[in-house]
Amino acid sequence: MANTEMLVKELADKYGRNRESLLPILQELIDERRYVNDETMINVARELDLSAAEVYGTASFYSFIETEEVGKYVIRLCKTIVCDMKGKENVLQAIENTLKIKVGQTTADKKFTLKTTNCLGWCHKGPAMLINDEVYTELTPGKAIDIIESYINK
Amino acid sequence: MINMINLTINNIPVSVEEGTTIIEAARRLSIRIPSLCNHDDLCVSGNCRVCVVEQVGNPTLQAACATPVRENMQILTNSMMVMQARKTIIELLLSEHNADCTKCYKNGNCELQDLSNEYRIGNQVYIDLIPLKHYTIDQSSPSLIKDDSKCIRCQRCVRTCSDLQAVSALSAAYKGSEMKISSFYDRPMHEVICTNCGQCINRCPTGALTERNYIDEVWDAIYDPGKHVVVQTAPAVRVALGEELGYDPGARVTGKLVTALRRLGFDSVLDTDFTADLTIMEEGTELLTRLKKVLVDKDTSMALPMFTSCSPGWIKFIEHTFPDLLPHLSTCKSPQQMFGALAKTYYAQKKGINPKDIVSVSIMPCTAKKFEATRPEMRDSGYQDVDYVLTTRELAIMIKQAGIEFMKLDDEDYDRFMGESSGAGVIFGATGGVMEAALRTAYEIVTGREVPFQNLNITPVRGMEGIKEAEVKIENVKPDWSFLEGVTLRVAIAHGLANAKRLMTAIRDGKVVYHFIEIMACPGGCLGGGGQPIPTNLEIRKKRAEAIYAEDENLPIRKSHENPEIIQIYQEFLGEPLSHTSHELLHTHYVPRKRY
Numbered sequence: 001m002a003n004t005e006m007l008v009k010e011l012a013d014k015y016g017r018n019r020e021s022l023l024p025i026l027q028e029l030i031d032e033r034r035y036v037n038d039e040t041m042i043n044v045a046r047e048l049d050l051s052a053a054e055v056y057g058t059a060s061f062y063s064f065i066e067t068e069e070v071g072k073y074v075i076r077l078c079k080t081i082v083c084d085m086k087g088k089e090n091v092l093q094a095i096e097n098t099l100k101i102k103v104g105q106t107t108a109d110k111k112f113t114l115k116t117t118n119c120l121g122w123c124h125k126g127p128a129m130l131i132n133d134e135v136y137t138e139l140t141p142g143k144a145i146d147i148i149e150s151y152i153n154k
Numbered sequence: 155m156i157n158m159i160n161l162t163i164n165n166i167p168v169s170v171e172e173g174t175t176i177i178e179a180a181r182r183l184s185i186r187i188p189s190l191c192n193h194d195d196l197c198v199s200g201n202c203r204v205c206v207v208e209q210v211g212n213p214t215l216q217a218a219c220a221t222p223v224r225e226n227m228q229i230l231t232n233s234m235m236v237m238q239a240r241k242t243i244i245e246l247l248l249s250e251h252n253a254d255c256t257k258c259y260k261n262g263n264c265e266l267q268d269l270s271n272e273y274r275i276g277n278q279v280y281i282d283l284i285p286l287k288h289y290t291i292d293q294s295s296p297s298l299i300k301d302d303s304k305c306i307r308c309q310r311c312v313r314t315c316s317d318l319q320a321v322s323a324l325s326a327a328y329k330g331s332e333m334k335i336s337s338f339y340d341r342p343m344h345e346v347i348c349t350n351c352g353q354c355i356n357r358c359p360t361g362a363l364t365e366r367n368y369i370d371e372v373w374d375a376i377y378d379p380g381k382h383v384v385v386q387t388a389p390a391v392r393v394a395l396g397e398e399l400g401y402d403p404g405a406r407v408t409g410k411l412v413t414a415l416r417r418l419g420f421d422s423v424l425d426t427d428f429t430a431d432l433t434i435m436e437e438g439t440e441l442l443t444r445l446k447k448v449l450v451d452k453d454t455s456m457a458l459p460m461f462t463s464c465s466p467g468w469i470k471f472i473e474h475t476f477p478d479l480l481p482h483l484s485t486c487k488s489p490q491q492m493f494g495a496l497a498k499t500y501y502a503q504k505k506g507i508n509p510k511d512i513v514s515v516s517i518m519p520c521t522a523k524k525f526e527a528t529r530p531e532m533r534d535s536g537y538q539d540v541d542y543v544l545t546t547r548e549l550a551i552m553i554k555q556a557g558i559e560f561m562k563l564d565d566e567d568y569d570r571f572m573g574e575s576s577g578a579g580v581i582f583g584a585t586g587g588v589m590e591a592a593l594r595t596a597y598e599i600v601t602g603r604e605v606p607f608q609n610l611n612i613t614p615v616r617g618m619e620g621i622k623e624a625e626v627k628i629e630n631v632k633p634d635w636s637f638l639e640g641v642t643l644r645v646a647i648a649h650g651l652a653n654a655k656r657l658m659t660a661i662r663d664g665k666v667v668y669h670f671i672e673i674m675a676c677p678g679g680c681l682g683g684g685g686q687p688i689p690t691n692l693e694i695r696k697k698r699a700e701a702i703y704a705e706d707e708n709l710p711i712r713k714s715h716e717n718p719e720i721i722q723i724y725q726e727f728l729g730e731p732l733s734h735t736s737h738e739l740l741h742t743h744y745v746p747r748k749r750y
Contacts (some may be wrong), residue, residue, distance in 0.1 A: 038339055042749060045749070051322030051326040052346075052347070052749065053323055053337055053750070054316075055326060056325065056336065057326050057327040058326030062324075068381065
């Protein structure tokens with residue numbers, strides 16, 4: 001994938017090759033590719049003269065830098081206490097049944113990945129979830145299924 | 155002008171230089187503040203929190219390792235608040251630690267265990283998290299074992315691997331309760347850029363990183379009546395083993411080491427120093443051949459400077475990190491592997507033993523040697539040339555297991571042959587030693603005279619400076635070497651892979667020009683190796699180095715080419731340096747490796 005190599009070089013030219021350029025480069029790679037795989041991280045490591053383990057260490061620290069393949073839409077359902085008390089478990093089951101996947105999995109057509117997340121800051125309107133950068137609040141199982149279906153038809 | 159800061163620690167006044175940390179200032183008053191993440195060789199991190207102290211007037215405790223002193227500070231290192239907090243911190247660390255101490259390899263040599271002992275940590279106060287987490291034990295490497303269930307995440311290993319070695323095979327990954335010390339993508343250690351140097355093992359305060367030990371395998375070989383077990387001992391072992399067995403750092407225990415090995419039941423106790431001398435003959439000749447090809451034949455395929463190849467951690471480092479520079483490496487095997495190849499050929503023939511019945515064991519200051527012995531290239535005798543590699547620490551365990559009272563042993567001498575060594579062979583254990591040994595021989599081959607340094611001590615290449623340089627002007631040469639007349643031989647030495655990386659980068663960028671370069675992977679050279687007694691720090695490395703040079707000065711023969719067994723092996727077996735037989739048994743090749 002000479003493509004990746006070129007993209008990483010371009011990003012390093014844009015952000016610089018210092019240690020502190022690592023995060024913006026990773027963030028833009030996520031925007032472009034949705035996730036960074038081992039080959040991408042090795043390219044970043046070479047370009048910034050870091051070790052691949054250091055790049056992986058940084059990438060794995062951040063929840064929004066995916067290091068495994070994810071679907072086109074990443075669903076992140078809030079798992080923290082307020083959303084939990086407001087019925088997050090029923091919402092989760094509804095989504096799992098609709099997409100036929102469990103938390104942590106990706107649908108066979110690579111369209112959806114289902115994850116849980118720590119607090120999104122929408123406790124007053126829980127349960128809440130993110131689909132990519134879009135926030136959905138005051139979820140019920142039915143509402144969640146409608147939202148998912150709108151993405152299926154996109 | 156250094157600014158002095160006045161403070162009190164436990165109400166005792168002390169005055170220290172500005173920038174000193176509380177933990178260092180306390181040490182001046184003989185007050186030890188415990189710490190599990192602080193290490194003399196490493197930068198400050200403040201991860202473990204065990205070193206917390208009370209600053210009078212400040213409601214929060216301070217990490218003594220990470221807090222610089224300030225004027226009029228009043229520090230209490232063992233007030234009620236400190237003692238309670240410290241005990242809680244230790245209990246919390248233990249709640250995430252697999253504290254099955256009696257079955258742990260580090261039992262008796264563990265900083266966390268010592269601290270739990272000091273603070274008399276009793277019943278579990280906090281929930282034992284070990285059964286709740288999915289810890290992995292990585293036993294993929296022939297050199298080391300990484301057991302995450304014993305890791306307290308102090309990150310000494312991470313700092314060692316990045317700051318001292320510039321490798322960063324290990325990094326902190328994930329966050330919060332998931333945080334762990336991880337290789338790239340959590341891949342097995344034998345697949346990643348790890349050089350097996352073992353410096354992390356030497357600094358790990360628990361049993362999370364240990365050498366892979368072969369003690370039982372070696373006992374089995376010794377007890378097997380059908381096996382002839384030969385053992386070789388590396389130069390740096392004799393100046394460090396004593397630390398494990400009751401001596402202060404810097405004790406030379408060569409004679410007792412030999413006696414102990416004999417008592418353990420090895421059939422023949424031989425010396426890696428012999429093949430260190432042989433390395434000098436081969437490598438010195440290789441250097442002179444390369445110089446001739448470049449300077450006289452204008453052969454552009456020959457790479458200069460030539461790099462030494464004795465350190466297997468360095469070899470794996472260059473294979474991963476600078477594969478384009480591999481042609482610069484000397485093709486000579488390390489002394490361990492030369493010894494291994496000869497033990498199952500020359501030695502076997504002379505003794506009339508079938509090489510398949512020989513078990514070849516080596517005692518090394520090094521964990522990378524364990525990996526080196528398993529390299530597929532290292533089977534030139536038709537068998538695995540070296541069967542088992544034990545570190546200095548493993549040998550100490552065997553000596554204790556056998557009930558040998560080491561300090562009371564008499565001194566004995568190595569068996570012959572392959573047991574004779576020169577002082578040049580001994581100094582292989584210190585940074586600059588291979589260079590010094592090579593210069594003593596190469597200069598004399600070319601000029602017929604001894605190196606122009608008092609008492610053969612080439613002091614510019616000695617010492618703990620990260621990168622050292624020296625020049626030797628070659629004059630009045632013998633006729634065969636006329637092309638070297640007036641040439642100034644430029645050499646450089648680096649120890650610790652971070653220094654090696656700096657030197658390699660400068661060479662690749664064309665900023666420096668040398669003829670010959672010595673690299674040892676570990677700080678201080680082999681005497682600071684990853685298989686050496688714990689702790690190892692600068693002060694201890696200096697003491698071991700003094701011992702090595704004293705050992706050299708006390709030997710009657712100080713030049714490799716004057717070792718009578720070396721002269722004999724060339725007459726009887728090898729012919730001459732770089733001969734066909736030499737190439738078959740004593741030289742090797744290298745493989746480029748991936749960058750992660």
